[in-house]
Amino acid sequence: MDKHRSERIMPERTPIPEQDPLVRRRNFEEVSLGYNPEQAVREAQRCLQCKKPLCIDGCPVHVPIPKFIALIKEGNFQQALSEIKRVNLLPGVCGRVCPQERQCEGRCTLGKRHQPVAIGALERFAADWDMKHGVNGSVKQLSATGKRVAIIGSGPSGLTCAYDLAMLGHSVVIFEALHEPGGVLVYGIPEFRLPKSIVQQEIDTLREMGVEIITNAVVGKLITMEEILREFDACFIGTGAGFPRFMGIEGEELCGVYSANEFLTRANLMRAYNFPEYDTPIKVGDRVAVVGGGNVAMDAVRTALRLGAEEAMIIYRRSMSELPARVEEVRHAREEGVRFELCTNPVRIIGEDGWVAGIECVRMNLCGIDETGRKRPEPIPGSEFVIEVDIVIMAIGTGANPVLTENTEELRLNSRGYIIADEETGRTSIEGVFAGGDIVTGSATVISAMGTGRKAAKAIHEYLQSKKRRPSISAPA
Amino acid sequence: MAKIIEKRLIRLPDVFYFKVQAPRLSARARPGQFVVIRLHEKGERIPLSLADINPEEGTISLIVMAVGKTTYEMSLLKEGDEILDLCGPLGKPTEIEKVGRVVLVGGGFGVAPLYPIGREFKAAGNEVITILGARSADLVIYEREMNLVSDRVIITTNDGSRGVKGLVTDALQGLLSSEAAELVMAVGPGVMMKAVAETTRAYGVKTVVSLNPLMIDGTGMCGGCRVLVGGKTKFACIDGPEFDGHQVNWDSLLCRQRMYVHEERLAFEEWKKRHAHMFVQED
Ligand SMILES: Cc1cc2nc3c(=O)[nH]c(=O)nc-3n(C[C@H](O)[C@H](O)[C@H](O)COP(=O)(O)OP(=O)(O)OC[C@H]3O[C@@H](n4cnc5c(N)ncnc54)[C@H](O)[C@@H]3O)c2cc1C
Ligand SMILES: Cc1cc2nc3c(=O)[nH]c(=O)nc-3n(C[C@H](O)[C@H](O)[C@H](O)COP(=O)(O)OP(=O)(O)OC[C@H]3O[C@@H](n4cnc5c(N)ncnc54)[C@H](O)[C@@H]3O)c2cc1C
Ligand code: SF4
Ligand code: SF4
Ligand code: FES
Numbered sequence: 001m002d003k004h005r006s007e008r009i010m011p012e013r014t015p016i017p018e019q020d021p022l023v024r025r026r027n028f029e030e031v032s033l034g035y036n037p038e039q040a041v042r043e044a045q046r047c048l049q050c051k052k053p054l055c056i057d058g059c060p061v062h063v064p065i066p067k068f069i070a071l072i073k074e075g076n077f078q079q080a081l082s083e084i085k086r087v088n089l090l091p092g093v094c095g096r097v098c099p100q101e102r103q104c105e106g107r108c109t110l111g112k113r114h115q116p117v118a119i120g121a122l123e124r125f126a127a128d129w130d131m132k133h134g135v136n137g138s139v140k141q142l143s144a145t146g147k148r149v150a151i152i153g154s155g156p157s158g159l160t161c162a163y164d165l166a167m168l169g170h171s172v173v174i175f176e177a178l179h180e181p182g183g184v185l186v187y188g189i190p191e192f193r194l195p196k197s198i199v200q201q202e203i204d205t206l207r208e209m210g211v212e213i214i215t216n217a218v219v220g221k222l223i224t225m226e227e228i229l230r231e232f233d234a235c236f237i238g239t240g241a242g243f244p245r246f247m248g249i250e251g252e253e254l255c256g257v258y259s260a261n262e263f264l265t266r267a268n269l270m271r272a273y274n275f276p277e278y279d280t281p282i283k284v285g286d287r288v289a290v291v292g293g294g295n296v297a298m299d300a301v302r303t304a305l306r307l308g309a310e311e312a313m314i315i316y317r318r319s320m321s322e323l324p325a326r327v328e329e330v331r332h333a334r335e336e337g338v339r340f341e342l343c344t345n346p347v348r349i350i351g352e353d354g355w356v357a358g359i360e361c362v363r364m365n366l367c368g369i370d371e372t373g374r375k376r377p378e379p380i381p382g383s384e385f386v387i388e389v390d391i392v393i394m395a396i397g398t399g400a401n402p403v404l405t406e407n408t409e410e411l412r413l414n415s416r417g418y419i420i421a422d423e424e425t426g427r428t429s430i431e432g433v434f435a436g437g438d439i440v441t442g443s444a445t446v447i448s449a450m451g452t453g454r455k456a457a458k459a460i461h462e463y464l465q466s467k468k469r470r471p472s473i474s475a476p477a
Numbered sequence: 478m479a480k481i482i483e484k485r486l487i488r489l490p491d492v493f494y495f496k497v498q499a500p501r502l503s504a505r506a507r508p509g510q511f512v513v514i515r516l517h518e519k520g521e522r523i524p525l526s527l528a529d530i531n532p533e534e535g536t537i538s539l540i541v542m543a544v545g546k547t548t549y550e551m552s553l554l555k556e557g558d559e560i561l562d563l564c565g566p567l568g569k570p571t572e573i574e575k576v577g578r579v580v581l582v583g584g585g586f587g588v589a590p591l592y593p594i595g596r597e598f599k600a601a602g603n604e605v606i607t608i609l610g611a612r613s614a615d616l617v618i619y620e621r622e623m624n625l626v627s628d629r630v631i632i633t634t635n636d637g638s639r640g641v642k643g644l645v646t647d648a649l650q651g652l653l654s655s656e657a658a659e660l661v662m663a664v665g666p667g668v669m670m671k672a673v674a675e676t677t678r679a680y681g682v683k684t685v686v687s688l689n690p691l692m693i694d695g696t697g698m699c700g701g702c703r704v705l706v707g708g709k710t711k712f713a714c715i716d717g718p719e720f721d722g723h724q725v726n727w728d729s730l731l732c733r734q735r736m737y738v739h740e741e742r743l744a745f746e747e748w749k750k751r752h753a754h755m756f757v758q759e760d
Contacts, residue, residue: 177564177694177696177698178564178694178696179515179522179561179562179564187698215562216562216563216564217564218564218565218567218696221505221565221566221567222501222502222505222564222565222566223501223505242697242698243697243698244698244699244700246700246703246710248710252710253703253704253705253710253726253729253733254729254732255732255733255735255736256736258700258701259699259700259701261698261699261700262693262699262700262701265693265694265698265699266693270521270522270693271519274519275740275744276740276743276744276747277519278519278520279519279520279521279546279547279744280521280522280693281737281740281741281744283736283737283740354728354729354732354733401696401697401698402697402715403696403697403715
């Protein structure tokens with residue numbers, strides 16, 4: 001970095017306006033309000049326009065970061081969005097939910113000495129600006145190829161794959177098990193972090209492009225893979241990893257114990273925060289404990305606060321520095337008054353008349369290093385103590401859902417039940433069947449799921465061009 | 478969207494039969510499976526058993542007992558109306574084999590899935606005995622249908638106004654003490670299934686029950702339907718709904734079913750206020 005340039009460096013990030021923590025902890029409106037045009041331009045000016053932009057390497061889909069930021073700096077917001085959209089179908093989503101500190105922003109050169117450029121917030125700005133003012137130029141799809149592709153699951157991987165294939169002129173049908181498309185974006189991630197209208201808009205775009213979305217369609221139950229292959233020329237599986245895990249400790253069957261998926265599904269997908277206007281109920285409780293430290297745990301604990309819990313806490317077995325959640329979510333949770341019981345692990349849930357009355361925990365000592373290189377937590381003997389709570393939410397991770405895979409014997413799975421697929425193409429053990437997203441990688445991120453959907457779309461396109469005949473499930477791969 | 482092509486009141490005042498157009502679903506569905514429905518944009522997702530499956534016609538049937546807000550709302554739908562969301566077939570089908578003598582025990586809305594299940598057991602060459610329980614004679618449902626697929630139908634009523642006076646378990650006890658059976662299958666309220674499982678335990682008869690915990694998605698995603706079977710956590714929507722009745726932890730199931738009684742009552746009371754006319758005209 002030459003001297004001249006470093007003089008122009010603005011070390012401080014342009015603050016991103018947010019709702020006041022004391023207000024927002026009781027409402028479901030979006031926490032982060034996003035930049036206005038002046039703020040965005042100002043933040044864009046911080047970018048050094050590096051010759052070797054390391055930020056791009058940090059982004060799983062290689063968004064042309066310096067390029068779009070330069071366009072924002074010039075006030076050319078529309079063009080900035082087009083640049084992003086060339087590789088990222090859902091900038092409004094990714095700008096909001098990507099773990100930027102571990103991806104693009106984590107690699108930003110400016111971040112070595114100062115605060116990194118707020119890449120996520122700028123990406124979100126471009127998307128939101130377009131949503132408000134965009135001319136919404138109709139997308140140029142290639143002419144129809146006559147090939148039909150089935151997409152199973154409408155999470156970010158499936159939506160991306162569908163978009164790319166539709167752009168290439170293929171006719172695309174999405175099968176979704178739930179009554180609303182979007183996957184985790186609609187049933188898991190709460191409104192205050194990702195407004196449903198943003199996901200809805202992307203889904204509307206797909207529909208306008210002629211993509212058909214069939215909801216309430218559980219593949220493996222309503223339709224078999226065999227039938228899919230009879231009716232379609234190729235197929236992409238993006239069914240996610242939404243199978244909730246429990247700890248296997250005493251008391252998990254009590255009333256008042258939720259999986260995070262159930263709690264969030266009731267609140268988000270079923271809008272239980274509007275009960276009884278909406279029919280689905282949810283138990284809030286005065287004191288809520290959420291076990292786990294990822295994004296899912298933060299979403300659950302902050303949802304509990306918003307539903308009216310007096311006290312909501314995170315119980316996590318490692319320390320603050322190891323919390324896997326996005327840094328911004330942890331900060332938001334702390335500002336909102338979430339209590340953190342760190343280096344603590346539940347040993348049993350205590351019941352009274354069938355309901356949760358407390359959670360017995362043990363303190364953990366962080367010693368040794370485990371296979372993943374993190375400090376291995378060990379219980380400290382004799383440190384058991386009880387926290388009085390009336391709701392416990394388990395957010396300790398999810399696994400592969402067996403509904404599709406157990407009904408499709410020919411599909412090769414790994415020992416943990418995930419689909420084995422080629423990393424570059426998403427190709428599976430069945431000819432013409434590709435897979436991506438969490439059902440291949442295990443729980444990952446929105447942007448990585450989208451990345452796999454995009455790679456698979458490319459491979460499916462190549463496959464369709466080379467194939468004359470429809471695949472069949474019995475044909476060897 | 479699924480269109481209702483036939484609706485009948487089958488038992489005053491609150492049990493309804495619906496035939497619904499669902500070509501693809503009916504082609505796939507097997508006895509013992511269920512569907513999840515949602516009536517409108519603000520509606521809850523509720524599970525209902527398949528009371529009949531007719532692939533030729535492309536229809537399925539449901540029997541709904543109005544017990545709370547959603548089921549009452551459903552009871553107002555008319556022929557030609559559409560159900561907004563119909564998802565299925567969910568759960569694993571009943572395992573149907575030729576085993577010898579099969580005793581089917583039904584109570585409440587639990588009678589619904591027994592008809593297609595009984596038909597298949599019969600077709601597989603079993604002797605089928607059905608025990609239907611109700612509080613009194615006028616509350617017995619599905620007797621005619623069960624007669625079509627059973628070698629014998631035994632009715633029990635609490636007040637003795639029809640058949641054997643007492644509970645289904647009294648009739649079952651009487652039956653098992655005089656005749657051997659290879660399989661007992663019970664569908665109905667939790668307390669009834671629990672009592673059936675306790676009755677058959679002494680006779681060592683294999684007992685299958687169809688569990689009805691609260692459900693949301695029905696696809697293994699929420700874990701709300703989990704039940705303890707043989708000390709292990711199972712998801713009723715994908716591992717069941719049928720399980721070995723002798724292995725089920727009934728207390729936990731019965732308790733969890735009541736998790737939202739307070740909220741359910743609240744929702745229902747609100748709804749009743751807006752539909753007061755229905756409740757005046759009832760008798
Ligand atoms: C609460 C929560 C918060 C998160 N927060 C973040 C975050 O902040 N940032 C981030 O990057 N990532 C986050 N993640 C992770 C991210 O959402 C996932 O990695 C991503 O959604 C995976 O996308 P996917 O396309 O593989 O599947 P999913 O989004 O899981 O969607 C799969 C879809 O397939 C459907 N489906 C499943 N089986 C069938 C079947 N048999 N037939 C038809 N349809 C089927 C499901 O109903 C679902 O709609 C979060 C996850 C959760 C649960
Ligand atoms: C696998 C399965 C099959 C079923 N089959 C039938 C059937 O064929 N016919 C029929 O009439 N009923 C059936 N039920 C029960 C039916 O789902 C409930 O009666 C219905 O959800 C009640 O909704 P509500 O709003 O009318 O009443 P609510 O006021 O919500 O509830 C009244 C009672 O119904 C039960 N219930 C409530 N919500 C659910 C839920 N989401 N899942 C399960 N039970 C619930 C609870 O025990 C509750 O106390 C079945 C349930 C399951 C799990
Ligand atoms: S997609 Fe995500 S990782 Fe990539 S630049 Fe945008 S915010 Fe960063
Ligand atoms: S690394 Fe940072 S400063 Fe450099 S181009 Fe990327 S965003 Fe700009
Ligand atoms: S109903 Fe959600 S997992 Fe069974």
